[in-house]
Amino acid sequence: MFQCVFSSSVLQPHRTSCLFKHLFYHSATPASQKQPEIDSKKTEIQRQTVRALSVKVFIFSALQVARQLLLQQQQQQQVSGLKSPKRNDKQPALQVPVSVAMMTPQVITPQQMQQILQQQVLSPQQLQVLLQQQQALMLQQQQLQEFYKKQQEQLQLQLLQQHAGKQPKEQQQVATQQLAFQQQLLQMQQLQQQHLLSLQRQGLLTIQPGQPALPLQPLTQGMIPTELQQLWKEVTSAHTTEETTGNNHSSLDLTTTCVSSSAPSKTSLIMNPHASTNGQLSVHTPKRESLSHEEHPHSHPLYGHGVCKWPGCEAVCEDFQSFLKHLNSEHALDDRSTAQCRVQMQVVQQLELQLAKDKERLQAMMTHLHVKSTEPKTAPQPLNLVSSVTLSKSASEASPQSLPHTPTTPTAPITPATQGPSVITTTSMHTVGPIRRRYSDKYNVPISSADIAQNQEFYKNAEVRPPFTYASLIRQAILESPEKQLTLNEIYNWFTRMFAYFRRNAATWKNAVRHNLSLHKCFVRVENVKGAVWTVDEVEFQKRRPQKISGNPSLIKNMQTSHAYCTPLNAALQASMAENSIPLYTTASMGNPTLGNLASAIREELNGAMEHTNSNESDSSPGRSPLQAVHPVHVKEEPLDPEEAEGPLSLVTTANHSPDFDHDRDYEDEPVNEDME
DNA sequence: GCGAGATTAAACATAA
DNA sequence: TTTATGTTTAATCTCG
Numbered sequence: 101m102f103q104c105v106f107s108s109s110v111l112q113p114h115r116t117s118c119l120f121k122h123l124f125y126h127s128a129t130p131a132s133q134k135q136p137e138i139d140s141k142k143t144e145i146q147r148q149t150v151r152a153l154s155v156k157v158f159i160f161s162a163l164q165v166a167r168q169l170l171l172q173q174q175q176q177q178q179v180s181g182l183k184s185p186k187r188n189d190k191q192p193a194l195q196v197p198v199s200v201a202m203m204t205p206q207v208i209t210p211q212q213m214q215q216i217l218q219q220q221v222l223s224p225q226q227l228q229v230l231l232q233q234q235q236a237l238m239l240q241q242q243q244l245q246e247f248y249k250k251q252q253e254q255l256q257l258q259l260l261q262q263h264a265g266k267q268p269k270e271q272q273q274v275a276t277q278q279l280a281f282q283q284q285l286l287q288m289q290q291l292q293q294q295h296l297l298s299l300q301r302q303g304l305l306t307i308q309p310g311q312p313a314l315p316l317q318p319l320t321q322g323m324i325p326t327e328l329q330q331l332w333k334e335v336t337s338a339h340t341t342e343e344t345t346g347n348n349h350s351s352l353d354l355t356t357t358c359v360s361s362s363a364p365s366k367t368s369l370i371m372n373p374h375a376s377t378n379g380q381l382s383v384h385t386p387k388r389e390s391l392s393h394e395e396h397p398h399s400h401p402l403y404g405h406g407v408c409k410w411p412g413c414e415a416v417c418e419d420f421q422s423f424l425k426h427l428n429s430e431h432a433l434d435d436r437s438t439a440q441c442r443v444q445m446q447v448v449q450q451l452e453l454q455l456a457k458d459k460e461r462l463q464a465m466m467t468h469l470h471v472k473s474t475e476p477k478t479a480p481q482p483l484n485l486v487s488s489v490t491l492s493k494s495a496s497e498a499s500p501q502s503l504p505h506t507p508t509t510p511t512a513p514i515t516p517a518t519q520g521p522s523v524i525t526t527t528s529m530h531t532v533g534p535i536r537r538r539y540s541d542k543y544n545v546p547i548s549s550a551d552i553a554q555n556q557e558f559y560k561n562a563e564v565r566p567p568f569t570y571a572s573l574i575r576q577a578i579l580e581s582p583e584k585q586l587t588l589n590e591i592y593n594w595f596t597r598m599f600a601y602f603r604r605n606a607a608t609w610k611n612a613v614r615h616n617l618s619l620h621k622c623f624v625r626v627e628n629v630k631g632a633v634w635t636v637d638e639v640e641f642q643k644r645r646p647q648k649i650s651g652n653p654s655l656i657k658n659m660q661t662s663h664a665y666c667t668p669l670n671a672a673l674q675a676s677m678a679e680n681s682i683p684l685y686t687t688a689s690m691g692n693p694t695l696g697n698l699a700s701a702i703r704e705e706l707n708g709a710m711e712h713t714n715s716n717e718s719d720s721s722p723g724r725s726p727l728q729a730v731h732p733v734h735v736k737e738e739p740l741d742p743e744e745a746e747g748p749l750s751l752v753t754t755a756n757h758s759p760d761f762d763h764d765r766d767y768e769d770e771p772v773n774e775d776m777e
Numbered sequence: 778g779c780g781a782g783a784t785t786a787a788a789c790a791t792a793a
Numbered sequence: 794t795t796t797a798t799g800t801t802t803a804a805t806c807t808c809g
Contacts, residue, residue, distance in 0.1 A: 569783065588798060612784065618800050619783095625799085631793095632798080 402427065411444050556598065563600045570609075570616040571641075573599075574623060578636045585626065585633040588614065 402408060403423045408415040410431050417423035431437045559566055566573065577594035578586050586594065592610060595602040602609050617623045617634055622641035626633050 571783085608785070611786075614799060615785085615801090616783090 400424075402431075411440055559599045559601070560597075561600055563603075565601045566599050570612050571620050571622070574613060574616055574634070575636045575641060578623075578634060585628075585635045587631060587633050588617070591617075591634065 400420070400423065402410050403417065403420060406416055406418065408417055408423060408426055408430075410427070413430065415426055415430065417426050431440075558564070568576070573595065574591055577591050577598075578584060580594070581590070591613060592606075595609065595613065617625070620640075622637045622643075624635045624637050624640075626635055
């Protein structure tokens with residue numbers, strides 16, 4: 101099985117231990133006696149090395165050798181009782197230099213070996229041939245190492261003799277010879293490495309991530325480290341036999357491959373299933389790139405504006421030729437270039453990952469919005485102009501928990517007229533500037549339990565600032581309570597329960613709640629047995645903005661009536677808005693003034709209609725409701741005036757608030773506030 | 778530009 | 794003393 105490839109040796113050890121002993125015998129021979137022999141053996145070794153390399157299965161063969169070693173160990177355990185298995189394991193390594201030991205496949209674990217072997221598709225005969233070749237090569241390496249070691253010893257010995265004044269010329273000759281021999285070793289290693297790369301490129305060798313990158317490790321620092329070879333494998337895994345079968349892979353190939361492989365999606369890094377069939381890569385290949393270069397002689401991904409675009413390079417290249425020259429010289433296949441390529445790959449992969457996530461998010465958003473927008477506009481909530489009495493009533497009737505919204509699809513605050521745009525705006529507005537705006541009081545739609553109920557899930561889950569004033573929310577909270585009264589803490593709880601937004605920045609909004617409770621006369625503090633509770637004085641609440649009601653208190657009484665006017669108006673407005681839902685979405689989200697103009701126009705129209713229809717109620721509560729749909733345009737954050745019409749708070753508001761929430765009032769980082777919570 | 782309303786922040790007081 | 798609650802003032806913003 102094992103055959104010593106030493107030219108002068110006819111020994112054919114059948115066991116590794118014998119082989120090593122045999123080799124040791126060769127190396128133990130005084131160098132002075134074997135000098136001519138060395139040359140001839142070196143020649144023979146080189147010849148055989150080249151022959152072995154030409155087979156292009158070096159790595160695989162090395163693995164086979166390792167496997168044989170493992171098998172042999174088992175045999176030794178069974179047959180030979182002279183040496184313990186443990187000792188046998190170590191013996192080869194003891195007889196060869198450490199560097200050689202690292203070169204051998206012995207560093208591969210049996211499991212890894214098994215995995216590798218399972219991946220091979222060669223026939224047993226081929227394996228046998230490859231194995232023999234590999235064995236020969238491995239022995240050559242070992243012998244070379246032995247010689248190297250021996251000559252080192254000899255050199256040291258002769259150095260000592262030189263100090264004693266003996267044969268300086270001979271010493272010099274030996275040193276020179278040894279140096280040359282060392283260089284040959286290096287060349288051999290490089291050949292092996294190149295051959296390995298070639299195998300990898302051709303797909304003959306596949307190394308899984310869990311496997312050691314290579315069975316052979318470089319002897320010198322100039323060799324490509326394992327990591328780089330792994331990178332090389334990654335980069336070239338998409339390439340097939342289309343690639344050159346030679347050992348010469350220009351640095352340009354590598355660089356272009358790296359870049360091109362990085363650019364496409366992650367799947368491009370995997371072997372292209374079609375590549376092996378026609379030899380043409382569907383993804384970026386050097387060949388294709390070269391074609392593109394032919395078509396565009398001065399077009400190169402790494403070259404632009406007279407500058408090398410290699411990451412971190414930016415070297416100025418006057419023309420394309422100089423760039424190519426620079427590319428070949430400065431970005432050749434070396435550690436640095438490969439490492440940079442690896443970094444670039446990681447960057448690209450990271451970006452691809454991010455892109456995939458964002459795409460997924462976008463898809464979900466689009467899907468969600470599409471569903472919403474296509475939902476039948478059935479059972480529109482009673483809108484606007486509902487009097488406070490009505491509101492309180494509805495509040496008690498429609499408790500938040502009674503909403504039919506599914507948890508998985510939280511309903512965004514949606515008014516029939518603003519469904520699409522509003523929702524989207526809510527999300528997209530996060531990127532809008534910190535403009536803080538309020539809804540026009542005139543067109544504000546007061547909060548209603550139906551509104552909150554309708555959008556309950558949305559506000560519960562989305563940290564979107566609700567488009568209601570604190571006063572409205574406080575009032576709503578109180579009115580929703582069975583006894584129409586709440587303690588401050590209960591009001592707090594209602595806020596946090598109903599709105600995700602109020603689950604943080606507690607200090608801020610709690611202070612605002614207290615402030616509003618004290619500020620507005622409509623909130624009456626009542627001493628209770630348990631302590632102080634807060635109630636709502638509806639009359640005072642409606643009086644809050646007398647001037648808005650055109651100074652006519654009687655309008656308050658007409659709120660209910662006004663609702664009748666607003667309903668059809670609302671429908672018309674909603675229809676109008678619905679037609680523009682998409683444009684609204686985009687414009688609103690993008691901060692495009694077009695939306696504002698459109699909304700203003702609608703608002704103006706509505707306003708005129710309102711005045712025309714009901715000159716009396718003008719604004720009392722007015723018709724704000726309809727405009728709600730318009731509000732998004734204003735992008736305000738605020739306040740639906742409670743006293744005024746009732747209307748779905750909707751998205752409109754939501755959208756408007758987002759900006760504020762994100763930019764204007766983001767106290768998330770306020771430690772004090774957080775502490776309060 | 779002005780006034781009104783709303784929001785936010787802060788100081789202060791009081792009670793538990 | 795700490796915390797919660799309540800009051801008040803001031804600054805700022807947005808809108809009409």
